[in-house]
Amino acid sequence: MSLIDYVVVAAYFVVMIAIGIWAMRRVNDQEDYFMGGRGFGKLLQTFAAFGAGTGAHEPIQVGRTGWTSGLSGVWSALMWLFVTPVYWITAVWYRRMRHLTLGDWFVERYQSKSLGAAYAVFAIVFYMFYLSTMLSAIAKFAAPLVGAEEIFGVELKFVLVPGLAAVVIVYGVLGGLTAAYWTDLIQGIFIILLSVLLIPYGLWELVKEYGDPETQGFLDGFRIMHERVSADYFNLFTGPSAGEFPLQYIVALTVLALVGIVVQPHFIATGGGSAKSENEARIGLVVGNFLKRLCTVGWAITALIALALLAGSPELAKDPDYVWGIAAKEILGPLNLGLVGLMLACLMAAMMSSADTYMIVSSALITRNIYVAYINPDGTERENVRVARWTGLAIIVGASIVALTMADVFAQFLLAIQLPIIFAAPFWVGMYWRRANATSVKITITFSALFFFVLPIVIPLISPSLTTDSKWTTTTDRITKTLTRPATAADVAKHEAWVQAIENADGDQDTINQIGAEPPSGALGEEIEIVLRSGDKAIFWSDGVKAVDGEPTYEQVSLVTDGDMTILTERRTGPQKGVGQFNLDIVIYRFFGFDFSDVTKATLESLKLPTRVLLPFLVLIIASYLTPRGNSSQLDRYFAKMKTEVHPDPVIDRANLEAAYRDPSQLDHRKLFPNSELEIQKPRPSDWIGFIGSVAICFVIVGILVWLAQIGA
Known part of the structure; x- marks a missing residue:
């Protein structure tokens, strides 16, 4: 990054802090701090929903899955698309609740202070892990933009994570939801820029690099992109990763997202609770989320452009997570217009626009459903706001600590998005059925927490023999599809990048393992052999199984030819050991005689839908x-x-x-x-x-x- 890039980033931080100081003067009571006085119109509600719903990890995630799976990788973020119409209905709920937190709703609907407190505890855990995911992600993905893994001898994340947390704390803690919403408006514009900025510049770079800039325009970059990338990368439901996102998996993800999203704590504010009226609530929530879906389209196209342009990058051969950072550096850096700094500010905006709202909503829950409910019921408005500011600070600090100490970003994210299962059924049933009561909800919450989160960890600890029992260490069949097609320019560049990455590893085995298998090798237009391998997925263990006696061995089940494609089906042999958590929801299917040997990974994940959705509802009823x-x-x-x-x-x-x-x-x-x-x-x-x-x-x-x-x- 050049000096002008750093100036752009610094200016962005100054504006965010200034808004926080301005908004602080408008805070007189809890409703002002937590809901902005319920005076937000369509514009601010739209960008609040847009900003809070768009995390820094999502464009990076689509960049990675687009790189590996082509256009079908867009479903890693677009799975929320068909959930959006339901927001037109739910936005009215949040406004009619007339509450400051969803914890207040649980207290009123089920006549139980303890349920409000339990929900507050859930929110703290949820947001610490969810925010830590974003902090970890932005620290990692900013490295290519900054151009260094360290600053003054200190690892980049130990500088960037506390710095981002400090800025969010200053404007969020001071100004409350009003500051968060006004900064979300600005940050929303930055996120839109993030989503589209690389497209025209990337297309023009393709023309300059592989076309004729004298006679061609940037739209010709689309044609060059198709010439350089294989056609299977442009399929929406299947791609080069053997169908990572088939239709049934997308449907399962959509239903799971729909069931759980309604109890994410920030929805009481961004979902409509802070709007002037029901109309503002609906329009803000739906339009804001459709804006995000359109941005997701931009992220997918950017990933395809990056694949056509940067397939020869050794850094991306090692880790596709760097797609956005390297694309910004290679495409925007040479222009020296401050656009790399703008891109970094945009990525920060995607994180901060979520963090500020989450922080304030969490502090509201702690203040109202724990502090006021159990510690100081007679506290003044000023005292309660002061407690909220301190608890908001603690949540951001906690998320920062998790981000700096927990190495597995994906594990943080998975834990966060699965937690809402605990409260989803009580919310949906409580909205529609009078018979649901506090005792039944407590039973359901206890069951969900134990069945989905506690027992899968505890069972292998108290019964270690399960990990090596052949009945529970089976895997799905390994499917190897082999076909031939002409090599594209991207294929050639990817192999060259792989060779360069291996040479750069200088014999370090850990780095070589991270780089992965060798891609197909061949000259442009020459027939190359494409091998698509899927399956071999552990059925009952979250982190897979490993062979007890070294490398896994396989026996052939079948070998068939389908046109130009050969399909080899194999099955693991020998003793195995399960790793990770025990999948109790899949165990249920085993007792009904289901055979999982020939199902795909996506189908196996889809089968978790009935148990995770239906069981809590059944227990509650x-x-x-x-x-x-x-x-x-x-x-x-x-x-x-x-x-x-x-x-x-x-x-x-x-x-x-x-x-x-x-x-x-x-x-x-x-x-x-x-x-x-x-x-x-x-x-x-x-x-x-x-x-x-x-x-x-x-x-x-x-x-x-x-x-x-x-x-x-």
């Missing part, structure tokens, strides 16, 4: 029938509130609520199933029109992605 009901009058008040449309004027809204509380039965005509315990409301025209329109936009976005990828084909 059964437990609800076996335990005492909640207080009927309090339930009447709660559901009357959820049927009362929010008025933008707080005084009028309060009067409407009081009228509903006096006679909750006057709103029963809005129930879809009268005289039942189901509290599903009749959909209004605005409900189903907005939902159907959102579904249509999903297909439009997929169409835009396919159209862009096929330009120049």
